[in-house]
Amino acid sequence: MTAMMAVRMLGAHDQEWFRGVYSETYRPLLAYARRRVDHATADEVVADTFLTAWRRRDDVPDGSERLWLFGVARNMIRNAARSNRRRQAAQLRLRFANPPEAIDSVADAADDRSTLLRTALGFLSEADREVLMLVAWEELSHAEIGQVLGISANASAIRVHRARKRLAARLEHLDHSGAGESNVKELRQRGQAALERPDEHQPERPDDDSARKAQ
Amino acid sequence: MTGTDIHDDLLTELRRANPVNADSLASATDADPARSLERILADTEDAPAPGRAAPSLSPFGSPARPRWINAAAAAVVIALVAATTIVVYDTGTGRDATAAVHQAVEATIQVSDSATSQTTVTFDFDDFAEPWELTIETTFSDGNVEYQVTPGPDLEDMGIPQMDTYAEVFVDGQAYRSVADGPWDGPIAVDSGTGSPGASIQSNLTFGVAIDDLGGLYDFIEVGDEEFDGVDVAHYRTHTTPAGAGAGFGMSLGMFMMMTNQQPTEQLDSIQLDVWVDGDNLIRRASYSAFIDGTGSFSVSTSWADFGVAPPITAPTN
Numbered sequence: 075m076t077a078m079m080a081v082r083m084l085g086a087h088d089q090e091w092f093r094g095v096y097s098e099t100y101r102p103l104l105a106y107a108r109r110r111v112d113h114a115t116a117d118e119v120v121a122d123t124f125l126t127a128w129r130r131r132d133d134v135p136d137g138s139e140r141l142w143l144f145g146v147a148r149n150m151i152r153n154a155a156r157s158n159r160r161r162q163a164a165q166l167r168l169r170f171a172n173p174p175e176a177i178d179s180v181a182d183a184a185d186d187r188s189t190l191l192r193t194a195l196g197f198l199s200e201a202d203r204e205v206l207m208l209v210a211w212e213e214l215s216h217a218e219i220g221q222v223l224g225i226s227a228n229a230s231a232i233r234v235h236r237a238r239k240r241l242a243a244r245l246e247h248l249d250h251s252g253a254g255e256s257n258v259k260e261l262r263q264r265g266q267a268a269l270e271r272p273d274e275h276q277p278e279r280p281d282d283d284s285a286r287k288a289q
Numbered sequence: 290m291t292g293t294d295i296h297d298d299l300l301t302e303l304r305r306a307n308p309v310n311a312d313s314l315a316s317a318t319d320a321d322p323a324r325s326l327e328r329i330l331a332d333t334e335d336a337p338a339p340g341r342a343a344p345s346l347s348p349f350g351s352p353a354r355p356r357w358i359n360a361a362a363a364a365v366v367i368a369l370v371a372a373t374t375i376v377v378y379d380t381g382t383g384r385d386a387t388a389a390v391h392q393a394v395e396a397t398i399q400v401s402d403s404a405t406s407q408t409t410v411t412f413d414f415d416d417f418a419e420p421w422e423l424t425i426e427t428t429f430s431d432g433n434v435e436y437q438v439t440p441g442p443d444l445e446d447m448g449i450p451q452m453d454t455y456a457e458v459f460v461d462g463q464a465y466r467s468v469a470d471g472p473w474d475g476p477i478a479v480d481s482g483t484g485s486p487g488a489s490i491q492s493n494l495t496f497g498v499a500i501d502d503l504g505g506l507y508d509f510i511e512v513g514d515e516e517f518d519g520v521d522v523a524h525y526r527t528h529t530t531p532a533g534a535g536a537g538f539g540m541s542l543g544m545f546m547m548m549t550n551q552q553p554t555e556q557l558d559s560i561q562l563d564v565w566v567d568g569d570n571l572i573r574r575a576s577y578s579a580f581i582d583g584t585g586s587f588s589v590s591t592s593w594a595d596f597g598v599a600p601p602i603t604a605p606t607n
Contacts, residue, residue: 089330096326097317105311121325128329149507188306195303210303224388225504229395242299 099140123147141221194244202237386509394504396570403599408591433460433602472607522565
């Protein structure tokens with residue numbers, strides 16, 4: 075075997091492996107991205123994530139390719155968000171209250187309760203929102219969430235538990251601060267206003283008031 | 290156990306609120322994804338070298354399996370020609386700083402029910418004759434929390450009014466507070482878990498939550514080995530955004546948010562965040578500092594001690 079033949083064999087093996095990974099994970103990765111960002115951005119994130127996997131194919135762990143790809147996509151989305159955090163936050167809240175219109179939704183996705191849940195989710199911190207989406211929408215176990223986030227299964231279980239409590243508290247706050255439907259409409263209007271005047275609108279985080287009182 | 294096996298009414302509702310049905314999306318064999326795949330396979334750029342761009346993209350702290358070193362292509366070729374398998378470990382980057390910090394976060398959370406902390410907030414603006422400090426001493430013990438805020442002297446001319454000392458105790462679902470070392474007011478019922486103001490305050494003071502949020506920060510570098518409070522510690526550093534830094538310090542979040550609301554956040558886009566980890570893999574100190582161009586700087590530093598041996602907290606009496 076010549077050196078050149080060996081190199082070609084190595085390349086062919088890599089391509090075969092990558093085609094398999096692409097085939098298996100394209101849909102779940104696209105769904106992951108579209109649950110978090112708009113269509114165009116999601117398509118870019120997916121393409122860039124697979125390109126990263128191809129360039130760093132020796133780093134992709136056997137048997138956990140999907141989770142590794144989720145982790146890369148998450149970091150890409152987070153890095154993109156840093157460029158315009160405030161506008162991103164407003165867009166995110168609006169997006170969660172109004173699911174993308176062109177996406178085929180599951181049966182219950184458009185009902186009022188689901189809208190309220192997504193709205194509440196949009197008010198949580200990125201860390202809380204991510205673990206809840208990973209468990210509920212990506213249907214990952216605690217151990218798998220740990221692999222995506224680079225933490226232990228125990229730590230991910232703790233994070234899910236805490237995030238769930240904060241979601242419940244936010245949901246109850248939304249429920250009690252006005253009738254569900256009218257409240258959601260108001261939130262949508264606030265989100266739209268935030269998009270139009272991003273610098274004037276900073277939706278208050280649930281804990282901000284109490285944190286100030288604590289000082 | 291998969292995500293669908295984690296039974297919970299709220300999570301079940303959340304599953305139904307899923308806005309994207311993956312089965313309805315394009316598959317990898319559809320025209321556009323297939324074209325995208327071929328473009329990717331045509332890419333011949335080398336993988337980023339360890340320590341360059343790769344760490345920020347990796348969801349894992351260190352390579353999850355032995356890696357082939359692409360740059361040493363000749364070695365791989367020689368190995369294949371010899372019909373042997375060669376596995377080369379990456380030994381060039383040392384321990385991964387982000388992974389080390391994240392592991393310390395997990396280890397510290399395990400003992401977070403019992404600890405003490407001291408936070409110092411320092412404002413050092415150019416207009417100030419000298420830096421102004423505020424300290425917060427906190428004890429966490431078996432789910433109960435007590436803290437005392439001691440502000441520095443008033444700087445009326447600089448917009449910092451006279452502030453009194455302030456103390457709060459959360460114990461067994463009851464809250465007590467005292468202003469200016471005066472009598473304790475309370476008990477006030479804290480309805481934990483319902484989103485009431487009291488519960489939120491308590492949540493902000495929960496030691497584990499603040500440490501836990503450090504696990505959401507990446508791109509740490511190792512500064513070196515140092516000594517802190519008589520203990521050998523490893524010093525790590527990263528840079529983050531105002532929101533990221535605020536989330537990492539539950540106790541000082543209020544002060545931080547107050548400051549960032551007063552100052553244009555554009556001036557604070559890079560905040561230096563330092564973490565010190567001891568030999569037991571516990572986080573002993575963390576601080577962040579920000580420089581506001583043309584105004585000055587402020588920093589928040591928190592140290593922790595008494596892991597597992599914090600004194601019990603009892604209801605105060607007048």
